[in-house]
Amino acid sequence: MSDKPAETTIRAWARLMKAQHRALGSIEAALKAAGLPALAWYDVLLETERAGKDGLRPFELERAMLLAQYNLSRLVDRMAAAGYVERRPCADDGRGHLIAITEAGRAMRRRMWPVYARAIETAVGRRLSGKQAATLGELLGHLIDERP
Amino acid sequence: MSDKPAETTIRAWARLMKAQHRALGSIEAALKAAGLPALAWYDVLLETERAGKDGLRPFELERAMLLAQYNLSRLVDRMAAAGYVERRPCADDGRGHLIAITEAGRAMRRRMWPVYARAIETAVGRRLSGKQAATLGELLGHLIDERP
DNA sequence: TTGATATAGATGCAGTTGCATATATTGTCA
DNA sequence: TGACAATATATGCAACTGCATCTATATCAA
Secondary structure, three states: OOOOOOHHHHHHHHHHHHHHHHHHHHHHHHHHHOOOOOHHHHHHHHHHHHOOOOOEOHHHHHHHOOOOHHHHHHHHHHHHHOOOEEEEEOOOOOOOEEEEEOHHHHHHHHHHHHHHHHHHHHHOHHHOOHHHHHHHHHHHHHHHOOOO | OOOOOOHHHHHHHHHHHHHHHHHHHHHHHHHHHOOOOOHHHHHHHHHHHHOOOOOEOHHHHHHHOOOOHHHHHHHHHHHHHOOOEEEEEOOOOOOOEEEEEOHHHHHHHHHHHHHHHHHHHHHOHHHOOHHHHHHHHHHHHHHHOOOO
């Protein structure tokens, strides 16, 4: 069991970093250019919208997103201040609350999606055939597996 | 020419984000656990060491790395303060300077590499066959191409 | 019950990043 | 040559992040 990564491994690693840096950068830039909030806001809007009327708990949102607990806490602060979500007391558990999307939040998500979609298409879709995209997704899946 | 990304595209995009987040996180964590500086420092040490005795210009380093100009400027500040690199005046161009690695910098890079290598192997190498790693690298290459 | 431990979430603080802009040269061209 | 644009790098400031820790509530075990 060697510790020295193979050349192909190192290349895959380096390109993983670079590819996501570029793709994310171009997508954030597209949102900003359209005067829209950052990507993380979209994720929150999407998850809270999916969660339905009652919303969901911060810790559930945290699992669905790539955000640490304290970052999520503050992101929700900002989004609530902007009027896109609201915090409601949670009947079941006095420690926590529920985060629910507002009408303004829904509207914002609808505005963001076309820009986001176009940006994904530009950064990823246009650059790969359907088959390549499927293969890429599958290979990246191996890197996401829980197992150590 | 559609703007709606295909399902496979969206999945590839989502996994690209998640896979690099995980991989980078585990590698940074390994470095930190070993009491070593962050990954960006390694990159600077590697590039300055490769550059040879005279070092290189910040703007050259910037191209080799995934860092904005102002971030690099401050990273070099910190690394110089830590004694791993030094700034030297540049004879050719009075606006800039050359960044050269110090002996301590070389030593630090040597200490970091085994930890880094092991972490890459764990995050990427172990999870893919040689062929898969090669394919992944190739597919990610498409996302890095300059063309819009 | 009660005390110990775990969980949900918030927050003060220090370090880092992004943005806009400043500063110092260098290059260019009339 | 002298003005003007371009390039290389730095920096003030505000926003964001990570870390450690705090508060409040829940859970569990004796």
